[in-house]
Amino acid sequence: MNYLAHIFLSGNNQSLQIGNFIADFVKGNQLYSYPADIQEGISLHRKIDTFTDNHPIVLELYTMLNPSFGRYSPILLDMYFDYFLANSFRSYSPNKNLWIFSWQFYGNLIQHYSILPTPIKKFIYHFMITNRLYQYKSIKGLHSSLQIMSTYKIKAINADKSIHVLIENKDILHRQFQLFFTELLQYTSEERSKTH
Numbered sequence: 001m002n003y004l005a006h007i008f009l010s011g012n013n014q015s016l017q018i019g020n021f022i023a024d025f026v027k028g029n030q031l032y033s034y035p036a037d038i039q040e041g042i043s044l045h046r047k048i049d050t051f052t053d054n055h056p057i058v059l060e061l062y063t064m065l066n067p068s069f070g071r072y073s074p075i076l077l078d079m080y081f082d083y084f085l086a087n088s089f090r091s092y093s094p095n096k097n098l099w100i101f102s103w104q105f106y107g108n109l110i111q112h113y114s115i116l117p118t119p120i121k122k123f124i125y126h127f128m129i130t131n132r133l134y135q136y137k138s139i140k141g142l143h144s145s146l147q148i149m150s151t152y153k154i155k156a157i158n159a160d161k162s163i164h165v166l167i168e169n170k171d172i173l174h175r176q177f178q179l180f181f182t183e184l185l186q187y188t189s190e191e192r193s194k195t196h
Contacts, residue, residue, distance in 0.1 A: 001052055001184075002078040004133050005085050006045055007105055008093070009188040016041040016192070017105060018112045020048075025117035034115065040195050044188065051187055057180040061173065068165050072154065076162055079142060083166070084177040086137035092185065102133040123152075139163060 001009070003021065010016035019034070019041015026034070031042050052058055058077065065073040089098040106128040109116070116124065135141025146159035166173065 002082040004082040004136050011192055014108045020045040022117055025119050057176050080166055080173055081177055082136040083142050084174050099134055
């Protein structure tokens with residue numbers, strides 16, 4: 001899952017949200033250098049990734065995307081899933097508006113700025129100013145995120161091609177997302193209840 005999904009799956013707990021957001025930049029035992037509540041968010045992120053990467057629906061979609069993206073198929077699927085989540089946000093959270101949810105999280109980031117990993121500090125202000133979480137809702141915004149990824153992280157990703165594949169396969173991708181995300185929501189709810 002990508003940024004929006006990981007934050008959303010943390011529920012209303014700000015510490016879980018931060019831990020879940022920074023987890024990809026926290027390697028191995030670096031986990032234990034963070035406060036306990038942030039550690040829980042990092043651990044939750046890792047559990048979500050394991051659940052996702054081994055789920056039959058996700059594995060089927062990796063196979064579908066593989067001819068177009070090869071080993072980058074999981075990354076593109078994560079981005080597509082954030083797009084679908086952003087566009088059906090009210091369905092999964094009737095009392096939350098994506099715009100408000102996004103800016104509340106940016107405020108949370110600022111409050112926790114001192115503990116953010118250095119690589120995140122380097123891009124976080126651009127992330128907030130461009131309202132990156134909300135931008136996942138539009139094709140244009142998703143395309144912009146893919147271009148940023150291509151420029152600064154994975155040059156092999158082609159934003160135009162990625163959007164073309166999404167549009168061509170939108171119905172099946174959306175349908176499979178709905179089935180998968182329902183199960184993921186249940187799983188993360190159970191995992192959060194174990195610690196809170």
